[in-house]
Amino acid sequence: MHSWTDTLRFAFQPVVNLTTGAVAGLEILARPEAGDVLAEARRDPGLDCRLAVAAVRAAARMETLLPLFVNVFAGTLADLGGLPSLHDAVREAGRLPWEVTIDLCPPYTHVPQRALLEAVATLRGQGFRFCADGVGDGDVPLRLLSDLSPGLLKLDASLLARPAVVRSMRTLCDELGALLAVEGVETEGQCAAALAGGAQLAQGELFAPPARLPAADVYVPPRSPAEVAAPRTGPSVREFVRPAALLPATASAGQVRALLTGSPDVSGVLLVDTTGVPVRSVHRSRFLLSMSGRYGHALYADRPAAKLGDPPRTVGVDATAWEVLDVVAVGGRDRTSDDVAVVDEYGRCVGTVRLADLVRALAETRVEEAAGLNPLTRLPGSDAITGEVDRRIAAGRAFALSWLDVDHFKQVNDGAGFAAGxxxxxAVGRALQRAASDGARVGHIGGDDFLVLADPDGLDPLAASVLDADWSAGGRPVTLSLATVLCTPGSVSDHRQAAACLAPLKKAAKALHGASWVLGRAGVPGHEARRGSRPAPASAGCAVAVERGVQGV
Known part of the structure; x- marks a missing residue:
C-alpha cells in the first residue's frame, strides 16, 4: 500500500541576511509529487506533525550546519499542545532545538488562541524559536501576533507596494525584539523596497530558488549606500548575525576537528551547555594549529575540545556594532579575530558576528557621514536630519523640528568681512551642539541656516542657550531667529510635510525684531511668538508691541 511518504520530497530555500549577504538559515519546503498532502495536513494535525519530523530528517541527510525553518500550521500546535516527536527528531539528527525555528503558518481563524499560546510557551521553553509566517497575506490578528512575540516576522512580498505598512511592521518588530523578513522576493526592485522598509532578512527566487540540495551560493544585489541610513548609535548587531557552528560542551577535539575540516567556511565553533548557553569558544586557526603539531592529534583527539577553547565573548541581541567593538577591544590582541556570540535574554546563542562585517559597515557609515558634513562647521547636512525625521515619524515619536539663522547675515559679511562671518x-554651530540634549540632532544646511531635531521637552533650554547669548561679528552685534514646528504622531507623513509646516514659521520669525522665536504645531493654524517684537508701523513713532500671544500665520 502506497504511503504519502513515497511521493514526498523536500526542497531547501535559503533565508538571506540583506546586510551581510550570508545565508541565515534554510526553510524546508514539502514538495509532493502527487496529491495534496499539505491540504490534508491543514485538516490533520497528526499528519502535519509527521511532515515537520520528516523535514528535519531530510535536512539531517544533507548534513547542513545552517539553522532550519520548519513549517507548522497554527492549528496543529493548538490541537496537539506541543510537538514531542519533533523535539525527539531534532535530537536524533544531532541538532539542538534553538537551531530550529518553527514557522507558524495560517490560517488562524477558529484556532483557540489560548491553546496556541500555551503550546508556543511549551516549545519555547524547550529552546525552539518561532516565526510568524504569511503576515499580510494571512489572517493573523495583530493582538495575537503581539502575544506570540515571535523572533522573526515574515511579510508577503505583495506588501512591498505599500511602504508605510512595511515600515510600521519594522517598528512593531523593534518593539517585540524581532527581525523582519520578506518572502517571495523576485526582483531587484523588490529587494531595494525591502531594504528601504527596514527588512533585515529576505527569501525568494531572486536569491536562490527552492532546490533539493541546499544552495551554497546566493545572489544578493549590490546595496546602494542611500538605501538604509544608519542611526547615529551605529547599526544593530541583529543586522550582522550569522549562523553559529554549535557543538555540545562535552564534544571531543576530534569532533570539532571533523566539523572544521568538513566546513571550510566555519571560522570557529561554540561549545554550548544543555540550555544553549555558550561556555567555550574554539577559534579555527588556533585550534587546527594545536592539532597539527607532531603529537597534536594523539594528545588532543579524544580529549574535551573545551580544553583548547577560550571563554566566549558575548553580546545581547540589542547591542549595537560599536558595543561589539568594545567587547572585542577587551582582552589580548590574539583574539581580535574571534567571532562574538550573540545571545538572547536567556543567554542562549542565536548566532555569531564577525569583526570584518562590523568594521566594513561602520567604515561605510563613517564615509557616508563625512561626505555629508558641512566643511565649515563639520556638522551633518540636511539629508542626515531629514532621514532621522522620517525614522521618528515611522516610529510614531513626537518631535520638534527647528530652523535657526543669523539675522541680516549678508550685511554681517559685507560689513565685517567673510572671515568674521x-x-x-x-560659533553658532558649536553653541547648538553644546545645547543639544541627548537624542537631539544638529545640522548645518548651508550659509547661516541650521536645523535642530529634538524632543519637545528639550526646546526651552536650547532656545535660551542660543538666543540669550551676546553674539557679534567684527564688533557688530548680531541676533538670531528661531522657528519651531511641533509634530505629534500622525500629524505629518514625512520630512517634506514637516518642512512645509516649518516654512511659514520661518517667515514669521524673520518678521520680528531682535532675537526671535516662533513656535507652531503641525496641522494647527496659527503660531506663538515666544520671543521678538513686531516692527512698529511708520505712523506709530517709536512704539513697539511685544508679542506673546497666538498670532495668525
Missing part, C-alpha cells in the same frame, strides 16, 4: 557660523 565664518567664525560666527562656527
Amino acid at each position: 565664518d567664525e560666527l557660523i562656527r
Whole structure:
C-alpha cells in the first residue's frame, strides 16, 4: 500500500541576511509529487506533525550546519499542545532545538488562541524559536501576533507596494525584539523596497530558488549606500548575525576537528551547555594549529575540545556594532579575530558576528557621514536630519523640528568681512551642539541656516542657550531667529510635510525684531511668538508691541 511518504520530497530555500549577504538559515519546503498532502495536513494535525519530523530528517541527510525553518500550521500546535516527536527528531539528527525555528503558518481563524499560546510557551521553553509566517497575506490578528512575540516576522512580498505598512511592521518588530523578513522576493526592485522598509532578512527566487540540495551560493544585489541610513548609535548587531557552528560542551577535539575540516567556511565553533548557553569558544586557526603539531592529534583527539577553547565573548541581541567593538577591544590582541556570540535574554546563542562585517559597515557609515558634513562647521547636512525625521515619524515619536539663522547675515559679511562671518557660523554651530540634549540632532544646511531635531521637552533650554547669548561679528552685534514646528504622531507623513509646516514659521520669525522665536504645531493654524517684537508701523513713532500671544500665520 502506497504511503504519502513515497511521493514526498523536500526542497531547501535559503533565508538571506540583506546586510551581510550570508545565508541565515534554510526553510524546508514539502514538495509532493502527487496529491495534496499539505491540504490534508491543514485538516490533520497528526499528519502535519509527521511532515515537520520528516523535514528535519531530510535536512539531517544533507548534513547542513545552517539553522532550519520548519513549517507548522497554527492549528496543529493548538490541537496537539506541543510537538514531542519533533523535539525527539531534532535530537536524533544531532541538532539542538534553538537551531530550529518553527514557522507558524495560517490560517488562524477558529484556532483557540489560548491553546496556541500555551503550546508556543511549551516549545519555547524547550529552546525552539518561532516565526510568524504569511503576515499580510494571512489572517493573523495583530493582538495575537503581539502575544506570540515571535523572533522573526515574515511579510508577503505583495506588501512591498505599500511602504508605510512595511515600515510600521519594522517598528512593531523593534518593539517585540524581532527581525523582519520578506518572502517571495523576485526582483531587484523588490529587494531595494525591502531594504528601504527596514527588512533585515529576505527569501525568494531572486536569491536562490527552492532546490533539493541546499544552495551554497546566493545572489544578493549590490546595496546602494542611500538605501538604509544608519542611526547615529551605529547599526544593530541583529543586522550582522550569522549562523553559529554549535557543538555540545562535552564534544571531543576530534569532533570539532571533523566539523572544521568538513566546513571550510566555519571560522570557529561554540561549545554550548544543555540550555544553549555558550561556555567555550574554539577559534579555527588556533585550534587546527594545536592539532597539527607532531603529537597534536594523539594528545588532543579524544580529549574535551573545551580544553583548547577560550571563554566566549558575548553580546545581547540589542547591542549595537560599536558595543561589539568594545567587547572585542577587551582582552589580548590574539583574539581580535574571534567571532562574538550573540545571545538572547536567556543567554542562549542565536548566532555569531564577525569583526570584518562590523568594521566594513561602520567604515561605510563613517564615509557616508563625512561626505555629508558641512566643511565649515563639520556638522551633518540636511539629508542626515531629514532621514532621522522620517525614522521618528515611522516610529510614531513626537518631535520638534527647528530652523535657526543669523539675522541680516549678508550685511554681517559685507560689513565685517567673510572671515568674521565664518567664525560666527562656527560659533553658532558649536553653541547648538553644546545645547543639544541627548537624542537631539544638529545640522548645518548651508550659509547661516541650521536645523535642530529634538524632543519637545528639550526646546526651552536650547532656545535660551542660543538666543540669550551676546553674539557679534567684527564688533557688530548680531541676533538670531528661531522657528519651531511641533509634530505629534500622525500629524505629518514625512520630512517634506514637516518642512512645509516649518516654512511659514520661518517667515514669521524673520518678521520680528531682535532675537526671535516662533513656535507652531503641525496641522494647527496659527503660531506663538515666544520671543521678538513686531516692527512698529511708520505712523506709530517709536512704539513697539511685544508679542506673546497666538498670532495668525
